[in-house]
Amino acid sequence: MQQVTFAPRHHQLTNINTWTPDGQWLVYDVRPSGASFTGETIERVNVTTGEVEVIYRAINGAHVGVVTVHPAEEQYVFIRGPENPDADWQYDFHHRQGVIAHNGQTSNLDAMDITAPYTPGALRGGSHVHVFSPDGRRVSFTYNDHVLHERDPALDLRNVGVAVPYGPVSPAGAHPRNYGGSRWCVLVSRTTPTPAPGSDDINRAYEEGWVGNDRLAFIGDTLSARGEKVPELFIVDLPKDEPGWKCAGATPLQGTPQTMPAPPAGVMQRRLTFTHQNRYPGLVSQPRHWVRSNPQGDTLAFLMRDDNGVAQLWCISPQGENLRQVTTASGVQSAFNWHPSGKWLGFVLENRLALCDVETGEITFLTTDRENPPSADAVVFSPDGALIAWMEDVDGYRQLWVAPTQR
Numbered sequence: 001m002q003q004v005t006f007a008p009r010h011h012q013l014t015n016i017n018t019w020t021p022d023g024q025w026l027v028y029d030v031r032p033s034g035a036s037f038t039g040e041t042i043e044r045v046n047v048t049t050g051e052v053e054v055i056y057r058a059i060n061g062a063h064v065g066v067v068t069v070h071p072a073e074e075q076y077v078f079i080r081g082p083e084n085p086d087a088d089w090q091y092d093f094h095h096r097q098g099v100i101a102h103n104g105q106t107s108n109l110d111a112m113d114i115t116a117p118y119t120p121g122a123l124r125g126g127s128h129v130h131v132f133s134p135d136g137r138r139v140s141f142t143y144n145d146h147v148l149h150e151r152d153p154a155l156d157l158r159n160v161g162v163a164v165p166y167g168p169v170s171p172a173g174a175h176p177r178n179y180g181g182s183r184w185c186v187l188v189s190r191t192t193p194t195p196a197p198g199s200d201d202i203n204r205a206y207e208e209g210w211v212g213n214d215r216l217a218f219i220g221d222t223l224s225a226r227g228e229k230v231p232e233l234f235i236v237d238l239p240k241d242e243p244g245w246k247c248a249g250a251t252p253l254q255g256t257p258q259t260m261p262a263p264p265a266g267v268m269q270r271r272l273t274f275t276h277q278n279r280y281p282g283l284v285s286q287p288r289h290w291v292r293s294n295p296q297g298d299t300l301a302f303l304m305r306d307d308n309g310v311a312q313l314w315c316i317s318p319q320g321e322n323l324r325q326v327t328t329a330s331g332v333q334s335a336f337n338w339h340p341s342g343k344w345l346g347f348v349l350e351n352r353l354a355l356c357d358v359e360t361g362e363i364t365f366l367t368t369d370r371e372n373p374p375s376a377d378a379v380v381f382s383p384d385g386a387l388i389a390w391m392e393d394v395d396g397y398r399q400l401w402v403a404p405t406q407r
Contacts, residue, residue, distance in 0.1 A: 001367055001403045003394065004047050010398040012039075013378040013391055015290055015335045016209075017068035017131055023382040024048065026389055026400055027055065027076060029065040037091050042067045042078050042101070047387065047402050056101045060084050063091060064099070066129055070136045071383075075102040077109060077130040077139060082177070089177055093144035094156060096126035098163065100182065109139060109163050111181030114146050115173020118254035120246070121184040122169050124261065125149070127161065133213045134295070138238075139163040140208050140216055143187060145260055159260065160189040160205045160218050166242045184245060186253050187261045188216060188236050189269055198225040200271045205234070207290040211318050212297035214238050219283055219291060219302075220269070222276075230282040233273040233291065233302055235318055239264055272300070272320040280305035287311065287376045289335040293318070294342040299358070301345060303332055313345060313356065326361050334376035339405065340385040346405075348374045353388060353403060366403050374401075381405070 004026065005011045011028045018027055025046055031039040042056040042064055055076055058064045060083035067078035080099045081091035089095060098109030109130060111122035118124060125146040130139050141161050149156035163183035171178040195201030202220035211217050220234045239245045246253075247265045255261035275281040284303045292301050297318070304314045306325060313326040313336065326345070334348035344355045346366075351373035353366040366388060367374070375391035375398065382389070387402045 001401060002047075003399055003401050004050060005045055005052075005400045006050075007052075008395075008397055011045075011391065011400050012065065012398065013380060013389065013400065014066050014068050014129070015378045016292075016337060016380060017071070018378065018380045018389065019382050020044065020069055020074055021072050021383055023384050023387070026402075027067050027069055028400060029067055029078070031065045037065055037081060038063050039065045042076060045400065047389075056099075056106065068131050070132050071134060072136050073102070075100060075136075077132065079128055079130070092126065093128065093158075094125040094146040094149045096128060097179070098127045098130045098139065098141060108179055108181045109183050110141075110185045111167075111169040111171055111179060113171035113173045113175075113178050113254070115171070115175045115178065116257050118252075119169065119172045120248070120253045121167065121186070122171050122181065122254065123161070123185050124255060125156075127185070130163075131210065133210050135213045137165055138213065139183065140210060142206055142208065145255070147255065147257065148260060151257075155193055157191040157193065157260065158204045158206050159187045159191055160208045160216060160236075161185055161187045162216070162238065164242075164245050166245060186245060186264055188238060188263050188267055189218060189220070189234075190263060191260065195221075195223045197223045197227050198276065199223075202234070205269075207288070209291040209293055209300075211235065211293040211300065214240065215297075215318060217272075217291040217293065217300050217318070220271070224276045224281065230276055231285065232271055232275065233283060233300070233316065234269045234271050235300075236263075236267060236269045239267065270320070272316055272318075273304075273323070275304070279307050280309050284311045287332065287334050292336065292338055294338050294358075295340060296342050299342075301326070301336065301338070301358075313347070315358065326358060327356055327363075328361060329363065334374065334379055337380055339381050340383065346379045346381060346388050348376060348379060348390075353379065353390060355405065366405060
């Protein structure tokens with residue numbers, strides 16, 4: 001076990017893609033722990049030398065956070081809040097954007113146009129937790145809509161979107177908060193404010209994960225026959241080429257004043273889990289976790305409670321087959337990730353970092369029992385699988401740690 005940051009401030013890892021491709025640096029932001037979005041820099045630390053570099057520094061009253069890295073290049077994508085915020089436009093779920101930093105230059109990932117009739121390829125609100133696809137060509141994100149939020153916050157349903165390299169996109173409207181983006185952006189999930197109880201309808205799509213380069217899995221909140229929220233697992237197949245991404249279906253890609261932006265034609269979400277009748281239905285919300293596919297793209301992992309109400313790791317195929325419980329432990333305590341080999345999953349168990357053999361369920365502990373347990377937010381393998389990184393509180397500040405996996 002090795003502590004790699006020491007400055008008396010917080011260091012926040014995102015839940016995936018926090019290592020540079022060479023495995024030498026961890027990227028992070030400096031938000032205070034909790035809900036405050038007030039960090040001003042995106043940084044990286046060399047896990048061998050301890051050297052710290054600032055990748056990006058916010059200006060004009062903006063704040064930044066939630067950084068991830070391109071799988072093959074030193075290219076970083078992160079959230080930036082509004083510059084020059086005022087009483088009418090401050091940081092919020094529907095007032096944030098994705099920014100890419102590469103070779104010392106920055107560009108907007110997504111465009112925004114909140115002036116009807118809006119602009120295809122642009123968003124009308126805020127994007128969040130941007131993650132490159134395994135080949136680096138696409139970026140997934142979650143989304144909240146400014147236009148519908150202004151009508152009624154209850155209509156601003158969280159969705160999942162994708163940015164693809166078919167830009168740039170320039171907004172047609174003249175609102176002072178509009179801006180252009182380098183990528184074409186669309187939503188790929190479909191939500192409704194009023195899901196039919198017992199149906200596949202969802203009113204929220206979130207915690208997505210790439211399945212290869214052409215599919216996204218995510219959690220969607222359904223309603224049981226009794227009207228209770230039940231998070232289930234969904235997947236969506238994505239368009240193969242540029243025309244597919246730009247072809248609208250029955251409703252406009254950019255949305256209308258009354259409707260959310262819509263997925264491209266033919267993009268339909270499929271439900272993979274059906275747990276309404278389980279003793280403890282639905283995927284768990286605590287610990288917070290993101291759906292994760294193995295590198296081979298044939299197995300999805302997620303957290304669900306067993307018949308004793310304990311959060312365990314489960315796996316299923318992208319076709320919705322071969323659902324099985326992987327762990328039988330005292331309870332998984334964190335988000336998790338796959339080892340690059342696809343043979344193990346890493347997470348926090350019994351307040352320690354653990355590796356789980358996906359086939360056998362065998363647990364190997366990588367760290368000792370400590371007074372300050374690892375944070376539940378992120379457990380991330382280096383690209384070669386030799387190291388695992390996490391966060392741990394030291395003297396009141398969240399610091400970054402690494403340990404060898406011996407795998």
